[in-house]
Every structure is written in C-alpha cells, then in structure tokens.
Amino acid sequence: xxxxxxxxxxxxxxxxxxxxxxxxxxxxxxxxxxxxxxxxxxxxxxxxxxxxxxxxxxxxxxxxxxxxxxxxxxxxxxxxxxxxxxxxxxxxxxxxxxxxxxxxxxxxxxxxxxxxxxxxxxxxxxxxxxxxxxxxxxxxxxxxxxxxxxxxxxxxxxxxxxxxxxxxxxxxxxxxxxxxxxxxxxxxxxxxxxxxxxxxxxxxxxxxxxxxxxxxxxxxxxxxxxxxxxxxx
Amino acid sequence: xxxxxxxxxxxxxxxxxxxxxxxxxxxxxxxxxxxxxxxxxxxxxxxxxxxxxxxxxxxxxxxxxxxxxxxxxxxxxxxxxxxxxxxxxxxxxxxxxxxxxxxxxxxxxxxxxxxxxxxxxxxxxxxxxxxxxxxxxxxxxxxxxxxxxxxxxxxxxxxxxxxxxxxxxxxxxxxxxxxxxxxxxxxxxxxxxxxxxxxxxxxxxxxxxxxxxxxxxxxxxxxxxx
Numbered sequence: 001x002x003x004x005x006x007x008x009x010x011x012x013x014x015x016x017x018x019x020x021x022x023x024x025x026x027x028x029x030x031x032x033x034x035x036x037x038x039x040x041x042x043x044x045x046x047x048x049x050x051x052x053x054x055x056x057x058x059x060x061x062x063x064x065x066x067x068x069x070x071x072x073x074x075x076x077x078x079x080x081x082x083x084x085x086x087x088x089x090x091x092x093x094x095x096x097x098x099x100x101x102x103x104x105x106x107x108x109x110x111x112x113x114x115x116x117x118x119x120x121x122x123x124x125x126x127x128x129x130x131x132x133x134x135x136x137x138x139x140x141x142x143x144x145x146x147x148x149x150x151x152x153x154x155x156x157x158x159x160x161x162x163x164x165x166x167x168x169x170x171x172x173x174x175x176x177x178x179x180x181x182x183x184x185x186x187x188x189x190x191x192x193x194x195x196x197x198x199x200x201x202x203x204x205x206x207x208x209x210x211x212x213x214x215x216x217x218x219x220x221x222x223x224x225x226x227x228x229x230x231x232x233x
Numbered sequence: 234x235x236x237x238x239x240x241x242x243x244x245x246x247x248x249x250x251x252x253x254x255x256x257x258x259x260x261x262x263x264x265x266x267x268x269x270x271x272x273x274x275x276x277x278x279x280x281x282x283x284x285x286x287x288x289x290x291x292x293x294x295x296x297x298x299x300x301x302x303x304x305x306x307x308x309x310x311x312x313x314x315x316x317x318x319x320x321x322x323x324x325x326x327x328x329x330x331x332x333x334x335x336x337x338x339x340x341x342x343x344x345x346x347x348x349x350x351x352x353x354x355x356x357x358x359x360x361x362x363x364x365x366x367x368x369x370x371x372x373x374x375x376x377x378x379x380x381x382x383x384x385x386x387x388x389x390x391x392x393x394x395x396x397x398x399x400x401x402x403x404x405x406x407x408x409x410x411x412x413x414x415x416x417x418x419x420x421x422x423x424x425x426x427x428x429x430x431x432x433x434x435x436x437x438x439x440x441x442x443x444x445x446x447x448x449x450x451x452x453x454x455x456x457x458x459x
Binding site: 071119123126127129130133134137138139140143144146147149150151153154155157158161162165166168169 | 382385386389392393394395399402403406407409410413414417433437440441444445448449452455456
C-alpha cells in the first residue's frame with residue numbers, strides 16, 4: 001500500500017520554534033555572554049562545541065537503546081530510530097572534531113593532542129562511521145539492521161572504557177569547568193550555555209523526526225517494490 | 234554441561250584439524266607480523282639503545298594487524314562450502330559456537346605469537362629476562378581481548394560487501410583500551426619488575442575481556458543465528 005503522508009500541523013511550528021531557539025542561542029553566545037578574560041572572543045566557540053558534544057552523546061545513547069529494543073522485539077521502527085539517530089550523531093561529533101581544533105590551535109598552540117577526551121571523540125567518530133558502514137555495506141538490508149544493532153550496543157559500551165583507559169594514561173583537556181569550586185563559569189556564561197544546550201537539543205529532536213520520517217518512507221518504498229516483484233529484490 | 238563441553242571440543246577440533254591440513258592461516262599470520270616488523274623498523278629507528286622503548290608498541294601493532302587478518306580467515310572458512318549453515322542447523326547453541334570460535338581464534342593467535350616472539354626478540358636484541366609470568370599474563374589477556382572482539386566482528390564483517398576490509402575498521406577502534414593497556418603494561422615490565430606498574434594494566438585487560446566476552450556471548454545468536 002502506498003504511503004499517504006499525514007498532514008502534521010505541528011511540524012512547521014516545531015521547526016520554526018527550533019530555528020528561533022537556535023538564533024536566540026547564537027545571540028546569547030555572541031552578544032549576551034561576557035567576553036572571557038584570558039581567551040577573549042575565542043572562548044565563544046564553547047557555546048557551539050559543548051552542545052555539539054552533548055548532542056552526539058545523546059544521539060549515540062539513543063542508538064544503543066533503540067538497538068536493544070530492536071533486537072528484543074524486532075519492530076523495524078526501533079531500527080529506523082537507531083539509524084536516524086546514528087546519522088545525526090555522526091554529524092554532530094564531526095562538528096565537535098572541527099570546532100575543537102579551531103579552538104585548540106590559538107589556545108594550546110596545537111590543533112590536536114592525544115588526551116582522553118579528544119582521543120575518545122575521535123574513536124567515537126570512528127565507531128559510528130563503522131556503524132554506518134555496516135548499515136550501507138551489508139548485502140541484505142534486514143541483516144544489516146541486526147548486525148548494526150549488535151555493533152551499536154558493543155560500541156556504546158566501549159566508549160567509557162576507552163575514555164577511562166586513556167585518562168589513566170594522560171590528561172590535558174580542561175575537566176568539569178562548570179562544577180569546579182574555584183570560580184567556575186560566570187552566571188551569564190552558564191545561561192548562554194544552557195540556552196545553547198536547549199536550542200541544540202530542540203534541533204536534534206526536529207532533525208531526528210525528519211530523518212526518521214525519511215527513512216520510514218524509504219523503508220515502505222522498498223517493501224512495496226519487493227512486494228510488486230513477487231518478493232524478490 | 235558435558236554436552237556443551239563435547240560440542241565445544243568437536244568445534245575446536247574441527248578448526249584445528251582444518252588448520253593442520255592446510256596451515257595457511259598460521260603461516261600467513263606469522264609471515265604478515267614479521268613483515269610488519271620490518272616496516273616498523275624503518276618507521277621508528279629501533280637501534281638497540283632505545284629498542285625497548287619502541288619495541289612494545291611494534292610488538293602489539295604487529296599482533297593487532299595479524300589478528301585482524303587471521304580472524305577474517307577463520308570466519309571465511311566457515312562460509313566456504315556453507316559450513317556455517319550446517320553449524321546453525323546442528324543442535325548447537327550459538328553461544329557455544331561463539332565460545333568455540335573464541336577459543337580456536339585465541340589458540341591460533343597464541344600459536345602465531347610463539348613463533349613470532351623469539352624472532353622479534355632476536356631482531357630487536359631485547360632482554361630475555363623480561364619473558365616471565367607477568368609478561369605471559371599480559372600476552373594472554375591481551376590476545377584474549379583481540380579474540381573476544383574479533384570473533385564476533387569477523388562474523389559481522391563477513392556479511393559486508395567490503396568483506397576483509399571491514400574487520401580492522403570495526404574492531405581496532407573498539408580495541409583501543411586493549412592496545413593501550415597491552416603496550417603500557419609491556420613497557421612497564423620492560424622498565425622494571427615493580428608489580429605496581431604493570432598490575433593495573435593487566436586488571437584493565439581482564440576487565441575488558443570479561444565485559445566484552447559476556448556482551449559478545451549474548452549478542453552472537455543475533456549475528457549468526459538467522
């Protein structure tokens with residue numbers, strides 16, 4: 001049966017709300033937040049770097065949960081959720097890996113250093129690129145979903161172990177800036193950061209929904225095509 | 234329980250028998266790791282004075298690459314002549330199948346290392362006194378880490394269009410903690426016999442092995458059982 005797109009009246013307002021929030025977060029980051037004393041305007045990349053990292057972790061957490069759900073009850077919806085979340089996660093971890101070196105070069109005088117957080121981010125990126133590879137290179141789509149789910153679970157469990165093993169080894173990246181007792185983050189900065197986190201999360205939700213719908217249509221199209229050709233692909 | 238042990242023995246025996254007839258896996262794995270040493274020798278200046286500083290890294294890089302090529306091969310064998318279909322249809326639990334494949338992969342890796350290590354020690358003029366129980370433990374649990382992850386991922390990679398190329402891409406990022414712990418543990422053993430330096434790394438290896446063994450054991454039925 002061909003898919004009839006439902007009219008979702010709330011979709012456009014949701015996209016608009018997310019766009020407004022993103023613009024607001026940009027204003028907070030660039031104008032509202034005070035200039036940092038030692039780093040100057042350079043520090044403002046913080047309001048994009050940290051939320052991107054947060055979104056990628058959230059996205060990969062959802063990949064892991066959806067993968068478990070898919071393996072347990074075999075509902076293709078979980079698989080499509082994992083697939084769309086993984087693609088968005090890879091997008092945001094790539095942004096982390098781009099904004100990080102841009103910040104590090106003037107600050108640490110090097111684009112890259114092999115400390116725990118940086119290396120873990122790179123490994124995270126590699127694991128989920130591998131995840132997308134499994135999805136697209138497996139010959140049968142349904143098998144690809146199962147194998148990717150297995151890899152998605154193992155990959156997610158691996159991330160904290162990677163992080164702590166490297167941390168044992170060496171560390172340079174500033175730790176928990178917000179929670180530290182000696183000063184920490186200025187209130188305006190904290191507000192700007194929270195605004196950015198909120199805006200990025202809404203962006204993630206909208207992207208996830210649209211991506212999921214797209215994959216869902218694609219899935220139905222394949223099912224329809226294979227029905228028409230008598231079950232053969 | 235006795236049935237499971239019998240099944241595992243049969244499966245491991247099958248893998249070892251195939252290898253004893255062909256010997257292609259062990260010979261190519263060992264030759265590959267030796268070739269890598271030559272390449273690394275040019276990459277890092279491994280002249281005897283600093284040899285022990287770079288040797289642990291070279292050793293484990295060689296083991297990492299050799300294990301990824303070797304484990305590709307052991308699973309491809311199951312696919313040839315549709316052996317894997319036979320195994321799935323047989324009354325063997327997929328978990329038992331995983332344990333058996335893990336043990337035979339580990340045996341192949343350890344056999345490869347017994348040929349490879351003496352040559353490596355001679356070529357880099359490394360101190361023989363290092364080859365003591367701490368080092369054997371590290372070697373065993375490090376290799377087990379490669380086998381734990383490689384055994385399940387080789388089955389995933391085998392269904393991909395990219396085949397052999399997929400396994401290193403999938404398994405090496407996951408194995409970062411193993412590679413890190415193995416290299417640092419080996420370095421600590423090389424530098425001093427002080428147990429406080431190498432014990433944490435062995436503990437990390439054991440922890441990794443246990444966690445991923447349980448995970449892989451639980452997830453293996455989804456990988457092969459359909």
